[in-house]
Amino acid sequence: MRMETGIAFMPQASGLSFGFGKIGGEKWSVPLKFSFHRNSEFKKIGLLYRRSNVDLKGFSLCKKTEEVVSELQQTNKQTGDEDLALKREAEIVAPYLSGQGIYLVGMMGSGKTTVGKILSEALDYSFLDSDELVEHNVGVSSVAQIFDEHGEEFFRINETKALKQLSTEKRLVVATGGGIVTKPINWKYMKKGLSVWLDVPLDSLARRIAAVGTASRPLLHKEAAGDAYTLVFNELTALYEERGENYKNADVRVALENLATGKQDVNSLTPEAIAIEILTKIKDFLLTNQFV
Numbered sequence: 573m574r575m576e577t578g579i580a581f582m583p584q585a586s587g588l589s590f591g592f593g594k595i596g597g598e599k600w601s602v603p604l605k606f607s608f609h610r611n612s613e614f615k616k617i618g619l620l621y622r623r624s625n626v627d628l629k630g631f632s633l634c635k636k637t638e639e640v641v642s643e644l645q646q647t648n649k650q651t652g653d654e655d656l657a658l659k660r661e662a663e664i665v666a667p668y669l670s671g672q673g674i675y676l677v678g679m680m681g682s683g684k685t686t687v688g689k690i691l692s693e694a695l696d697y698s699f700l701d702s703d704e705l706v707e708h709n710v711g712v713s714s715v716a717q718i719f720d721e722h723g724e725e726f727f728r729i730n731e732t733k734a735l736k737q738l739s740t741e742k743r744l745v746v747a748t749g750g751g752i753v754t755k756p757i758n759w760k761y762m763k764k765g766l767s768v769w770l771d772v773p774l775d776s777l778a779r780r781i782a783a784v785g786t787a788s789r790p791l792l793h794k795e796a797a798g799d800a801y802t803l804v805f806n807e808l809t810a811l812y813e814e815r816g817e818n819y820k821n822a823d824v825r826v827a828l829e830n831l832a833t834g835k836q837d838v839n840s841l842t843p844e845a846i847a848i849e850i851l852t853k854i855k856d857f858l859l860t861n862q863f864v
């Protein structure tokens with residue numbers, strides 16, 4: 573069944589539930605429960621995401637067992653500490669947030685999806701990717717297909733419609749499309765919640781995107797000779813020249829270059845560390861602006 577737009581959040585005993593259905597017609601909803609476990613992965617229900625535990629008990633150790641164990645222990649300690657710090661920061665920020673939606677903006681590959689999911693879990697929010705809502709509304713499986721069949725302008729119109737739908741929702745982290753910042757009307761919708769700019773150096777973005785390929789990112793997918801990193805870097809540079817200023821409209825900026833301290837490399841910052849910084853910056857923003 574092709575569904576018309578209509579989104580509803582409904583509090584339920586089991587947690588939050590989210591439904592898509594026909595406006596004024598029948599609605600369906602999916603119960604969502606959140607838990608906080610490091611060894612887990614996100615499962616998708618409808619367009620929303622939640623965590624599910626992964627059982628690692630059957631993991632078998634082979635050669636260099638001690639090395640593997642020690643590395644795992646080190647990683648677990650570091651990530652365990654970060655998870656705790658993240659949860660603690662989320663508890664501190666939650667009362668100031670009062671359920672306001674959070675819109676992550678930033679260039680393609682800046683980590684809006686990766687960090688957004690972690691942030692949503694820490695805050696007990698739902699997570700949604702605006703590109704996926706556009707795909708759902710248009711009735712296709714990829715943004716690339718929309719660009720191919722209808723062109724960018726059609727995509728942008730539908731992106732604004734999707735954002736309008738989302739802007740009335742509470743307790744939601746949204747990973748927005750990289751170009752959402754280019755239309756002033758989109759800011760009107762995002763200002764119903766808090767917007768956060770994930771500012772990542774272009775060379776890091778190019779590294780990340782070149783590693784996974786450009787097939788799902790039509791604005792970067794160009795048939796040209798050269799190595800993948802350089803091609804992506806050049807396209808990103810051109811895009812950033814056009815739209816870089818627009819990101820500055822965000823309420824909060826989290827610049828990875830500022831977050832990386834001492835000898836730490838921007839590329840070694842974990843999504844958890846970035847999520848903690850987002851919460852800290854949101855708290856500062858809300859404290860500064862609550863009496864003005």
Ligand SMILES: Nc1ncnc2c1ncn2[C@@H]1O[C@H](COP(=O)(O)OP(=O)(O)OP(=O)(O)O)[C@@H](O)[C@H]1O
Nearest residue numbers: 679680681682683684685686750780784841842843
């Ligand atoms: N902190 C990080 N360190 C290293 N790699 C990261 C980090 N965050 C995200 N990535 C990787 O970068 C790539 C892009 O991340 P992600 O999809 O979260 O970005 P995005 O902003 O949602 O991108 P897009 O707007 O293009 O959909 C992924 O391969 C992801 O694994």
Ligand SMILES: O=C(O)C1=C[C@@H](O)[C@@H](O)[C@H](O)C1
Nearest residue numbers: 680703715749750751789790
């Ligand atoms: O930066 C952009 O303009 C885009 C980013 C993607 O998330 C998609 O929204 C689409 O590919 C366009």
